[in-house]
Amino acid sequence: MKTFEPLFLKSAANRKGFFSDGRPQIAVAGKSNVGKSSFINMLANRKKLARTSNTPGRTQLLNYFDFGNFVLTDLPGYGYAKVSRAEKEKWGELIESYLLNEPCLARVICLADIRHDPTEQDLQLAEFLYYHRIPFNLIATKADKLSRMQAGLHLKRIAVKYNVGTDDVFAVSALTGAGRERALELLEGAAALWRERGSSESE
Ligand SMILES: Nc1nc2c(ncn2[C@@H]2O[C@H](COP(=O)(O)OP(=O)(O)O)[C@@H](O)[C@H]2O)c(=O)[nH]1
Ligand SMILES: [Mg+2]
Numbered sequence: 001m002k003t004f005e006p007l008f009l010k011s012a013a014n015r016k017g018f019f020s021d022g023r024p025q026i027a028v029a030g031k032s033n034v035g036k037s038s039f040i041n042m043l044a045n046r047k048k049l050a051r052t053s054n055t056p057g058r059t060q061l062l063n064y065f066d067f068g069n070f071v072l073t074d075l076p077g078y079g080y081a082k083v084s085r086a087e088k089e090k091w092g093e094l095i096e097s098y099l100l101n102e103p104c105l106a107r108v109i110c111l112a113d114i115r116h117d118p119t120e121q122d123l124q125l126a127e128f129l130y131y132h133r134i135p136f137n138l139i140a141t142k143a144d145k146l147s148r149m150q151a152g153l154h155l156k157r158i159a160v161k162y163n164v165g166t167d168d169v170f171a172v173s174a175l176t177g178a179g180r181e182r183a184l185e186l187l188e189g190a191a192a193l194w195r196e197r198g199s200s201e202s203e
Contacts, residue, residue: 005046006049006066006068007049008063009064009071010063011061012061013094015098018062018101019064020104021071022104023071023104023191024069024106024107024198025070025072025073026070026109026191027072027102027105027107027108028040028072028108028109030111030112031119031122032080033077034077034113035111035113036111037051037052039111039139039141040065040072042172042180042183043067043072043180043187044065050065060091062076062098070106070187070190070191071104075098078092078095078125099128099132100132104194105134106191106193107187107191107194108134108137109136109137109186109187110126110138111139112138112139112158112162113140113142114143114151114158114171117157118158118161118162123162137168137186137190138162138164139169139170139183140155140169142173143172143173143176143178143179155169
């Protein structure tokens with residue numbers, strides 16, 4: 001039984017604020033309101049570790065959380081319509097700068113709302129990661145909003161849109177905790193793999 005308590009580490013508004021302590025980092029990305037904060041709270045088993053809100057677009061920072069074997073980085077949500085173009089560009093640059101420069105980045109978890117088709121920006125992010133050979137996984141959020149059968153169909157549809165195998169995407173629900181164990185295993189596994197690679201590279 002793990003007794004580790006995830007902790008908030010710090011926020012970063014720009015490159016200078018980036019945090020790195022040698023531990024693998026797992027970044028959570030997705031459009032604003034997709035359920036990133038709720039996902040992180042679910043993983044941590046804490047209601048208010050990451051703030052959740054009904055007002056999307058508020059989190060314009062990177063937030064770092066200490067998960068013991070890895071650091072979880074909550075990336076600012078993209079795609080919020082009500083912000084200026086300049087602001088959108090600033091967010092894009094911040095996310096891009098993090099993804100391309102963080103030496104300990106082990107994996108990106110891309111979140112997609114199970115009810116909807118991925119947006120242009122969702123697919124752009126996946127393409128960006130693929131192009132830069134940054135490993136990523138896809139997780140669908142808010143599984144409780146659909147019946148089991150519908151959820152299965154939507155998962156398949158999302159996999160097709162992202163051009164990944166059906167087994168490469170699974171659903172979670174912050175409300176019921178469905179998919180929590182699988183998500184935690186995925187993150188722990190990504191962190192362990194990164195450590196193994198790191199140690200073999202330095203031999
Ligand atoms: N029913 C349901 N609602 C969710 C779930 N995850 C998030 N939400 C709701 O979706 C809204 C946005 O969630 P939040 O975690 O703040 O999204 P973020 O902007 O991506 O960090 C909030 O009203 C949450 O309560 C879920 O798994 N099930
Ligand atoms: Mg959030």
